[in-house]
Amino acid sequence: MTDPDVVIAGRYRVVRSLGAGGMGRVWLARDEVLHRDVAVKEVLLPRWLAADEQEELRRRTLREARAAARLSHPSVIRIYNIEYDGERHWIVMEYVRSRSLLQVLRDHGALPVDDVAGIGLAVLSALDAANRVGVLHRDVKPSNVLIADDGRVVLTDFGSALLDENAGAITHSGVIVGTPQYIAPERARTGISTPESDLWSLGATLYHAVEGRGPYARPTIMETLVALANERPDAMTRAGPLRPVIEGLLRKDPRARLTPSEVERQLARIAEGPTVRLSGAAGRGWRPRRWQGLAAAATAALMVSAVALAADADDGRGRTPPAVTAPTGTGGMAETEQSRLPAGYRWWYDPTGMRVAYPAGWEMLREGSDAMLFRSPDDRRTLRVRTGEDPNAPRGYRLVRETATETDYVFEGASGPMRGRDLVVDAPGRSYLVQWRTPQADWQASLPSLDVITQSFRPAGG
Structure with missing residues (x-):
């Protein structure tokens, strides 16, 4: 679907495209019944897959919607509805005017320690709410953390979510779900997800936010996985008081990692201004000071899931160099x-x-x-x-x-x-x-x- 002004399910009038990823395209639409803007995810199954593979991905997408729909939390994207037009599924979601944390980092570089602590508190609160209803995220990373225009910090894309309802892990032959720099070592080794593995991914996300790069920034995915299995995270130079909490989250033994309450206490001591608690309203009124006044310039963005490894190239691969002048380290590409x-x-x-x-x-x-x-x-x-x-x-x-x-x-x-x-x-x-x-x-x-x-x-x- 590319034409504007299309009405989905006789109710959602499409306005424009917001973005796309490996398994879908997201549209801004107007709910003509409730008179509100919504984000509608058009589920696109890769055409090169066989019929049974497409059916598996279709089931996975619906599982995503069911998982996210169970959550009601200010720091989690809300799922409103699922529609089917006889050919494809549409997932109707809350529309959040925002930029991803990854885009903020690309635009502005590493963030101040207290701002990162505030982001961490909001994401931690969202993960805690998800765990309370038996949902694991499995893909916490900077591109799945949204910084809303109103200051909310929102965790999105529960497309890799795993329900503790004997549903089993969602896997696909030859495909790694997640991004290597943000996958806990035990997940990379066994494929099994736990609340502790989500906490490891939170630690890797906070590391990236404060250091400007991931904890295992390597040239290739294979080198990243080898380092993840055998090496300590790269040394931190900007983390300051965040260092103990990040190190505590990135411990290879999941039993030795900090607990959510320990993480909350440490982050709350670092963050300044209105912050959140696991029992409170996550992100309400909080906005990183560095971005004050930038809300009007923030573009609408809703990140959608990738079937395989990060379409957003969190590992530093696949970025488009600026026109005319290439960045350093591009394999010898001439500036012109x-x-x-x-x-x-x-x-x-x-x-x-x-x-x-x-x-x-x-x-x-x-x-x-x-x-x-x-x-x-x-x-x-x-x-x-x-x-x-x-x-x-x-x-x-x-x-x-x-x-x-x-x-x-x-x-x-x-x-x-x-x-x-x-x-x-x-x-x-x-x-x-x-x-x-x-x-x-x-x-x-x-x-x-x-x-x-x-x-x-x-x-x-x-």
């Missing part, structure tokens, strides 16, 4: 290289030095430890870049053309015939697969974009 791209394209770069151009406005989704997916806003075209070969042939695969480095093929997509091209690029020590897929009817029209992408690709060291 962005300006050489055709209009409408941006660079995606990997800390190892690999980079490729992609169409501006496309979503970026991390897939496992070795692939990045770029997806058009209408979900019709995809670009995937991965190391090594693709182990999965799509449904109905049929070869069209094959050379030493390129393979063209057609296959059956969820919405009709699709066509793809796989380009293999060999580099010292590794090979890359650049994969382009589009509806078969759009193949010829898509070739100019494919040419820009393939000509832009540079392997690490290239």
Whole structure:
């Protein structure tokens, strides 16, 4: 759905898009019955998945809604309704004018200690409320913490929530739910979630907020996971009085971590001004002093869940460099290289030095430890870049053309015939697969974009 003024379920009139992620797109809409603004999450199932995989993700999304709907708390996004139009589900939620903590950190850098303590108290309060009804979040991180225009701190995206109702963990073959820097060591090792693992993720989020980076900032996901298993968090230089509480939350043994009441006491001593308590109204009237006067400039944002690893690239990968001047450490990218791209394209770069151009406005989704997916806003075209070969042939695969480095093929997509091209690029020590897929009817029209992408690709060291 892309046209404005569409009415969902005869009630919610769409105004505009708010954002998108791995499993859905969020729209600002007007509830014409209650006369209020709402956020409506349009559940989008990846078209390249088989029917049984799509059904699993559909069940997971509805489980998300049921989990979040059980919560009534000022620091948790409220779920109002679930609608189904015969083709897809819509989740109707509270609309919060806000920016994510991740965006605030990107815009303003590391935050003052007392502001971080206040944020921590609000998130802790939300987690405590969730635990009281048997809900675990499983994906606490800066992109899932919203800083509202009115000063509220809101924990959103219970898409990875796990209900203690014998429902079992929500898993998917080959997919890690969560972002490595914010996953507790025991979760990365066993896949089992507990309230203590959510507390570890809170500690990693507070670390990022006060230090300006995650506790295990490594160039690759694999290096992050190895460090998570074997090393202590990186040394803190800005945390000051927050250091003991963060260290207490990031203990590898979950039995040795600080309890929620201990965390509350320590954060409350650090935070200044009106703060929250586990028994109080979280975030009421509280706004970090650093952001006073910025509310009018804050954009509306509602972060939605990613199927795989953080589409928002919390681990420092996948950020778009500014036009013309590239930041340092971009694998040797020349300062004017962005300006050489055709209009409408941006660079995606990997800390190892690999980079490729992609169409501006496309979503970026991390897939496992070795692939990045770029997806058009209408979900019709995809670009995937991965190391090594693709182990999965799509449904109905049929070869069209094959050379030493390129393979063209057609296959059956969820919405009709699709066509793809796989380009293999060999580099010292590794090979890359650049994969382009589009509806078969759009193949010829898509070739100019494919040419820009393939000509832009540079392997690490290239």
